Amino acid sequence: MAILLPPIPRRCNDIDWSTWEAVDRCTLTFVVRDERILLIRKRRGLGAGKINGPGGRLEPGETELACAVREVEEELRVTPTGLEHLGRLRFQFVDGYSTDVFVYRAADCEGEAQQTDEAIPLWTPVDAIPYDEMWEDDRLWLPDLLEGRCFDGGFVFEGDALLDHRLERSA
DSSP: OOOOOOOOOSSGGGSOTTTOOOSEEEEEEEEEETTEEEEEEEOSSTTTTSEEOSEEEOOTTOOHHHHHHHHHHHHHSOEEEEEEEEEEEEEEETTSOEEEEEEEEEEEEESOOOOOSSEEEEEEEGGGOOGGGSOTTHHHHHHHHHHTOEEEEEEEEETTEEEEEEEEEEO
């Protein structure tokens, strides 16, 4: 006998975000200095080929801040400094996968960013961010990060396509 699971909602209003739990908890970190932002071209995993910030899954017992630093070090061989937590993004995919992402802005980094098996570093002028090569939601909240504003969002995706979102901002 087959077990029928309820369908994954395709609209943000159909999700109770207060009780929603993600499959994975992750971080994203963006180093911003001298009107440039350190982005990566992801070489593997979810979003391979897309441009994003370095980040990944929390390990058991790890804090969000420790994960943010570790992921930048692993992906780019630099250590982010002056980290500030600015956002939380919840992603629900209609295939059932979900991730809860804690977003950080770093004032700088120690070392020179290097290509790794996971990422190709891209120092990009903040006025020339290649949104067309990124996840659709990035253009909605990344300007807030660049301005130092806090944000909290929920997003529903089907594959790479953004179906719906909600985004709250604060000073």
